[in-house]
Amino acid sequence: MNAPIKLTEAEQALLLLGSDGEASGILRERGLPTRRVEAWHYTDLRNLLKSIPTGSQLDTGDVDRLLSSYQRLTHATRLPFVDGKYIADAADETPNGVLVAGENAPNLTPAADDDAIGLIGAITGAKGVSIAIKDGVKLDKPLGLAQVIASSSFCSTAHTINVGKGAHVSFIERHLSGDGITGQGNAITSLSVGEGAEVLWAIVQQHGNQCTHLGQLNVDLAADARLTILILNCGGKLVRQEVHVKSNGENSDLEILGVNLVGDKTHVDVTTSLLHNVPNTNAEETFRNVITGSGHGVFQGQIRVAQPAQKTDAQMACNTLLLSDEAEFSAKPELEIFADDVICAHGATVTDIDDEHLFYMRARGIGETDARALLIKAFVDEIFDDLEDETFKGALVGLIDDWLDRNG
Amino acid sequence: MIEIKNLHVKIAETETKILNGLDLTVNAGEVAAIMGPNGSGKSTLSYVMAGKKDYEVTEGDILFNGESILEMKVDERAAAGLFLAFQYPVEIPGVPTMNFLKAAMNAQRKTRGDAEYTTPEFIKRVKEAAGNLGISMDMLKRSLNTGFSGGEKKRAEILQMSLLEPKFCVMDETDSGLDIDALKVVADGVNNLRSPDRGFLIITHYQRLLEHIVPDTVHVLYDGRIIQSGGKELALQLEEHGYADVIANAA
Ligand SMILES: Nc1ncnc2c1ncn2[C@@H]1O[C@H](COP(=O)(O)OP(=O)(O)OP(=O)(O)O)[C@@H](O)[C@H]1O
Ligand SMILES: [Mg+2]
Numbered sequence: 001m002n003a004p005i006k007l008t009e010a011e012q013a014l015l016l017l018g019s020d021g022e023a024s025g026i027l028r029e030r031g032l033p034t035r036r037v038e039a040w041h042y043t044d045l046r047n048l049l050k051s052i053p054t055g056s057q058l059d060t061g062d063v064d065r066l067l068s069s070y071q072r073l074t075h076a077t078r079l080p081f082v083d084g085k086y087i088a089d090a091a092d093e094t095p096n097g098v099l100v101a102g103e104n105a106p107n108l109t110p111a112a113d114d115d116a117i118g119l120i121g122a123i124t125g126a127k128g129v130s131i132a133i134k135d136g137v138k139l140d141k142p143l144g145l146a147q148v149i150a151s152s153s154f155c156s157t158a159h160t161i162n163v164g165k166g167a168h169v170s171f172i173e174r175h176l177s178g179d180g181i182t183g184q185g186n187a188i189t190s191l192s193v194g195e196g197a198e199v200l201w202a203i204v205q206q207h208g209n210q211c212t213h214l215g216q217l218n219v220d221l222a223a224d225a226r227l228t229i230l231i232l233n234c235g236g237k238l239v240r241q242e243v244h245v246k247s248n249g250e251n252s253d254l255e256i257l258g259v260n261l262v263g264d265k266t267h268v269d270v271t272t273s274l275l276h277n278v279p280n281t282n283a284e285e286t287f288r289n290v291i292t293g294s295g296h297g298v299f300q301g302q303i304r305v306a307q308p309a310q311k312t313d314a315q316m317a318c319n320t321l322l323l324s325d326e327a328e329f330s331a332k333p334e335l336e337i338f339a340d341d342v343i344c345a346h347g348a349t350v351t352d353i354d355d356e357h358l359f360y361m362r363a364r365g366i367g368e369t370d371a372r373a374l375l376i377k378a379f380v381d382e383i384f385d386d387l388e389d390e391t392f393k394g395a396l397v398g399l400i401d402d403w404l405d406r407n408g
Numbered sequence: 409m410i411e412i413k414n415l416h417v418k419i420a421e422t423e424t425k426i427l428n429g430l431d432l433t434v435n436a437g438e439v440a441a442i443m444g445p446n447g448s449g450k451s452t453l454s455y456v457m458a459g460k461k462d463y464e465v466t467e468g469d470i471l472f473n474g475e476s477i478l479e480m481k482v483d484e485r486a487a488a489g490l491f492l493a494f495q496y497p498v499e500i501p502g503v504p505t506m507n508f509l510k511a512a513m514n515a516q517r518k519t520r521g522d523a524e525y526t527t528p529e530f531i532k533r534v535k536e537a538a539g540n541l542g543i544s545m546d547m548l549k550r551s552l553n554t555g556f557s558g559g560e561k562k563r564a565e566i567l568q569m570s571l572l573e574p575k576f577c578v579m580d581e582t583d584s585g586l587d588i589d590a591l592k593v594v595a596d597g598v599n600n601l602r603s604p605d606r607g608f609l610i611i612t613h614y615q616r617l618l619e620h621i622v623p624d625t626v627h628v629l630y631d632g633r634i635i636q637s638g639g640k641e642l643a644l645q646l647e648e649h650g651y652a653d654v655i656a657n658a659a
Contacts, residue, residue, distance in 0.1 A: 360498045361508070363458050364568060365486035365516035374511060378502025378551075 005031050013052035014123055017154060023110070023122035032116055039114040042298040042330040043269040048238050049212065053182055056083035056153035063087055066150050073204065073399075074392045076144030076172050079129060083148075084155030084185070086129050097137030097167075104130040106158050108188065117216040117242060121188045126158035128189075135164035135194065142170035142200070142392065149176070149183035149211060158188040163197045165222075170200040170389065175215070176235070179208035187215045195249060196224040202392070203229070206399060207236035209263075215241040221281075223249025230384070231258035231270060232396055234403040239268040247274070247281040247309075256285040259380045261403045262327075264293025273302040276309040283313070288380045289320040291327035292407050300332045301346065307338040316346040321353065321379055323372075373404045409436040409473060409607040410457075410576055416467035417449075417456050417632075426452045428632035429468070434576075434625075437604040441618055441643060442611045444629035445651055450611045451495050453629070454580045458492040459485050472576065487519035489575030493565040493582050495611075500552040505564070508552045509534060513571055537570045540600075542593050558585030566597045577601070578609045583617040595620030615647040628654050 007015070011031055015024050032049060033040035058066070063082050067090050072078065077092045079100060086102045094100050105127045110118035131143065149155055163169055177183055185207075193199050205213050213236045221227055233239055245254055254274065262268045274283050289297045303314045320329045333346035353375050361371035380400055387393040410433065417427035426449045434440045444450055456463050457470060459482040469476050477485055500508070513533075514524040525533070538545060541563050553561050562582050569577055579598070583591055598608070598621050610621060618626075618640065626642040627634045630651065635658035636642070646654070 356498050357500050359458075359460055359482060360494070360500065361512075362482035363486055363492055363494075364508075364512035364572065365483050365519065366511050367483050367515060367519075368481070370511065370515060371483075374503055374508070375500070378500065382502050 005029070007031065008046060010049045010052050011046075014120060017052070017156075018123040018125050021122070023119055026110070026119060027123060030113075033114055037114050039271065039300070040116065042300070042332070043240055043267065045116055045240070048267065052154050053152040053184055056085075057151040058083055062150070064090060066148065070146070070148060070176065073144070073172065073174060074142065074389075074395045076142040078144045078146050081145065081147040081155075081157065082150050083153045083183070084127075084157050095139055095141070097134040098139070098143065099132040099134075101130045104128050104158065104160055106160055106190070108158060111218075111244070117186060117188060117214045117240070120186045120214065121156055121158055124154065124156035124186065126156040126186065126188055128157040128159035130160040131162070133163045133167045133169050136166045137164065138168040139170070142172050142389070144172045144174060146174045147176070147185065147187065149181060149185055149207070152182045155183060155185045155187075157185070159190070161189060161191045163191070163193050163199050165194040166196045167194065168198045170202070172202045172204060172392070174204045174206070175213055176206050177208045177211045180210055181208050182210045184212040185214065187213070188218070189216070190218045190220075192220040193222060193225040193227050195222045197222070198226045200228045200230065203231045203241060204396070204399070205231075205233045205236060205239060205241065207239075209235070209237060209266075211236050212238040213241070217241075217243045219243070219245040221245060221247045221249060221252045221254060224251045225249065226253045227255070229254070229256045230387070231256070231260070232399060233260045233262070233268050233270070234399050236268065237266050239266070241270050243270075243272040245272075245274050245283070247276045247283065248278060250278050250280045252281045254281070254283040256283075257383050258285075258287040259383050259400065260287065260289040260297055260299075261380070261400065261407070262289065262291040262295035262297040263403075263407045264295055267296045267298075269298035269300070271298070271300040273304065274314060276303070276305045276312045276314065279308060279310045279312070281309065281312055283315070285316040286383060287318040288383050289318070289329060290323065290376055290380060291320065291329055292323045294324070294326040295328070297329045299330075299348075300334070302334040302336070303344055303346075304336045305339050305342050305344065309339045310341045312339060312342040312344070314342070314344045318348045319379075320348075320350045321376060322350055323353070323376070369408055373408045376404060376408070377401070409438075410434045410609070411471040412468070413471070414468035415456070415465065415470065417452060417463050417465055420462050420464040426463070426632055427456070430629070430633050432627060432634055434607045434609055436607055438625065439602065439608040439610060439621060439623045440625045440627060441623040442609060442627050442629050443613065443643060443646055448629045449632045450629055451580055454492050454495075454578045454609075454611065457485075457490065457578055458482060483515070484519070487516045491569055491572060491574035491577045493562075493569055493577065493579040495580035495584070497553050497561045497565055499554040499556075501554050503552045505548040505550060505552045506534070509548070509568065509571060512568070516572060533571060537567055540570070541567050541597055542590070543567055559587060559590050562586055563590065563594060566594050570597060570601060575605065576607045576609070578611070580611045581613065582610075583612055583614060591617065592620060615643050618643050630655055630658065
């Protein structure tokens with residue numbers, strides 16, 4: 001065993017947030033990951049996470065007023081969280097076939113040595129809701145987990161979601177806070193999608209300009225299940241969103257659609273790992289990123305195909321628009337394939353706005369700023385084209401427009 | 409309306425000169441045609457008028473209603489009433505044509521201090537103009553110029569021209585790629601826009617277009633200069649004899 005390291009301020013503060021268990025021991029010994037840890041190479045968490053905010057300064061009286069001040073994104077059945085706490089009293093009535101329980105405290109253990117988000121969740125005793133969707137239930141409205149950070153607090157959540165066989169359901173996991181709030185969220189969700197179920201899981205991260213978001217979605221996909229994961233990052237100062245999917249049943253189909261809008265002086269990292277364990281599964285990942293100012297965007301996409309997983313079809317594409325000279329994007333696709341009869345492909349492009357396009361639009365009288373905004377919108381909006389829920393699609397496009405107004 | 413005086417233009421990044429002392433005046437109400445061999449600088453002239461930054465004016469001036477436009481931005485020139493129908497309209501995937509038209513029309517109205525069109529007003533105008541040009545509304549739902557055939561792109565340019573109601577129109581080889589019927593439709597569209605306070609500069613290789621849109625003046629551009637000007641009969645003469653005589657006379 002190595003000699004204990006000198007803990008950073010943030011690491012010490014994290015240890016104070018939890019009980020002194022096994023996870024704390026690991027942090028004491030290893031610290032948060034630095035760029036020397038491969039999975040964190042582009043997001044040096046130890047360096048970037050300077051401090052940890054103290055507890056919530058909110059009293060319960062404020063919560064109602066606060067929640068009503070946040071606009072609903074869409075017509076979802078809302079399950080609200082404030083500063084990491086589930087506010088059952090303010091939740092909308094859940095439809096038949098849906099069981100929601102608060103005070104879910106899963107026994108978290110980090111998935112691997114480099115699973116810092118899992119480790120933080122374990123140290124801080126993350127709590128959340130558990131949601132069970134009964135077999136065959138088809139919901140016409142999405143379920144919305146609206147997670148508001150209202151004060152400079154550290155919000156550690158963990159949700160456990162089980163979708164029964166053949167159920168059809170959409171979830172919107174939304175993270176939001178006001179500008180200037182220096183809160184931090186460590187948000188872990190485990191999602192199990194039953195046989196033949198059809199699920200949309202959307203992560204809409206629209207934090208204010210000072211918030212940190214560390215998110216992790218861990219998915220188990222059963223046979224014949226269809227899952228679409230949609231990610232929109234349009235806020236936050238330091239963001240790492242992980243998605244880990246295990247395709248454990250044959251004929252499952254996974255689609256990941258992501259838009260990352262990375263503003264000046266912000267860092268947004270999306271890291272995905274797809275593990276194909278069985279034959280005949282599909283996965284398609286498409287990301288569009290827009291980076292402005294001195295923003296730094298990261299995409300790490302890992303596809304692992306185990307030896308029995310013949311006929312896997314996995315595709316990954318990541319296209320980025322860099323809008324300034326200081327803007328930076330790091331892309332790391334990684335394929336580990338142990339089966340021989342598979343189709344796996346990845347492609348990453350980084351471009352600038354096309355001058356010919358810009359000239360054409362301006363020659364029609366559209367000012368440079370507006371023309372650029374239209375071209376950027378064209379680049380990202382396309383990702384959500386096939387979304388069936390028009391209201392939700394409209395809300396997402398609205399968030400993109402707002403971001404462009406603020407950052408264009 | 410347009411006065412181009414001793415215009416010298418080079419490629420911005422190199423020393424390659426393209427226009428070498430070009431002089432041309434087009435009055436309000438006039439339709440001027442420019443003809444000239446490939447590579448003589450016709451499209452370059454149109455781009456310089458529109459304000460493309462790949463080109464640098466090293467000498468001379470372009471006046472629009474008496475004022476120099478060289479310091480104006482591309483979109484300011486457009487809002488002032490200058491329109492360029494492109495020889496090769498670019499495809500812009502992801503931008504629906506209707507959104508683009510609305511953005512362009514309202515941007516220009518805003519710059520001029522007019523109220524923006526409401527959606528119903530806008531749609532009514534587009535339907536009418538598209539109908540006149542034989543353009544289906546389905547085509548306008550697609551991304552701008554994306555996958556449009558050569559002829560469809562040219563029609564779409566004229567649609568934009570009629571919706572934006574510019575004061576001065578530069579049309580770069582609008583006839584190329586059009587079938588015989590479409591040529592007639594497009595020419596009618598242009599003729600409808602002819603008015604005493606609007607000028608046209610029509611770049612073409614063929615007399616055929618000028619049978620439908622009868623020009624007041626015809627100019628020959630060669631090696632970056634206007635080497636001969638005349639009436640509509642000059643186009644007929646060029647069609648018959650080619651450029652050799654005109655070039656020999658100018659030398
Ligand atoms: N951006 C550029 N870079 C380099 N050369 C250029 C550029 N633009 C134009 N040229 C050159 O300038 C000359 C004039 O080109 P231009 O396109 O204006 O000709 P044109 O008269 O329109 O020809 P055409 O009848 O074939 O359309 C050509 O030799 C062309 O290759
Ligand atoms: Mg040309």
